[in-house]
Amino acid sequence: MSAEKIPVWFITGCSTGFGRELAKRVLSRGWRAVITARDVQQVATLAQDAPDRAMALDVTDDAAIASAVKAAVDKFGAIDVLVNNAGYGYQSAVEEGVEEEIRAQFDTNVFGLFALTRAVLPLMRAQRQGYVINITSVAGLVGFPSSGYYAASKHSVEGWSDALQAECAPLGIKVTCVEPGPFRTDWAGRYLCQTPSTLADYADTAAARMKTTAANSGKQAGDPVRAADAMLDLILHGRPPRHLVLGAWGFETVTGKLRERLDEMAAWRDVSLGADYPQ
Secondary structure, three states: OOOHHOOOOHHOOOOOHHHHHHHHHHHHHOOOEEEEEHHHHOOHHHHHHOOOHEEOOOOHHHHHHHHHHHHHHHOOOOEEEEEEEEOOEEEEOOOOOOOHHHHHHHHHHHHHHHHHHHHHHHHHHOOOOOEEEEEEHHOOOOOOOOOOHHHHHHHHHHHHHHHOOOOOOOOOOEEEEEEOOOOOOOOOOOOOOOOOOOOOOHHHOOOHHHHHHHOOOOOOEEEEHHHHHHHHOOOOOOOOEEEEEHHHHHHHHHHHHOOOOOOOOOHHHHHHOOOOOOO
């Protein structure tokens, strides 16, 4: 996106954390933005000078998505940057996951994100430019004990984003997944949903990590304000990355896991190649 254009942003999940800090940064630059949350009162203070920019949006409600996108276009005539930030964490041992909680996680983190993006893509195609930023997680690239279902939701968005980029790059639409590690947001605080483990076999894995996650809330190394600044810089870059891992712990964890996977694949190369029909 050119530096001369004043972009129109559409950001979900702005009540706290990354969404809130990003919305504040966007508005402080004088850029146009629609800032959304399930409870519009939680974002009203962000848009005191332009209250019509704050909108209620539950990304699991198709009618609400259609209404919010229409309102954004009626107001600004375009959506240049879609930030799919709405989402939350759910922790449990895989075996002890609760079906209702798992499906609710996917409705917000996955299916809501898919639906909103589908609603915005026709506008970006017509403009022949746009940018979709999906806030996933280090857990979108690496699975951890107690985060199997959360990781599954974020892995889903990562794979889908690969396809989205392949389809939309020729149309001038860019795609980046932002993959934060531990940051001082409410992800591990009041918005974290947990199903406590009651099985002794998981005491040292899933149960231990759930305790650590809760105990570290508010002490994480990641700064949401610096993360928001990094996302702002993305849209001005001529060739933004498909992946942007945020935080030192996240960077070391992801790059270490990728090296480990490559080494493992190389060690099994002969078996892999041997699965083809003989030449």
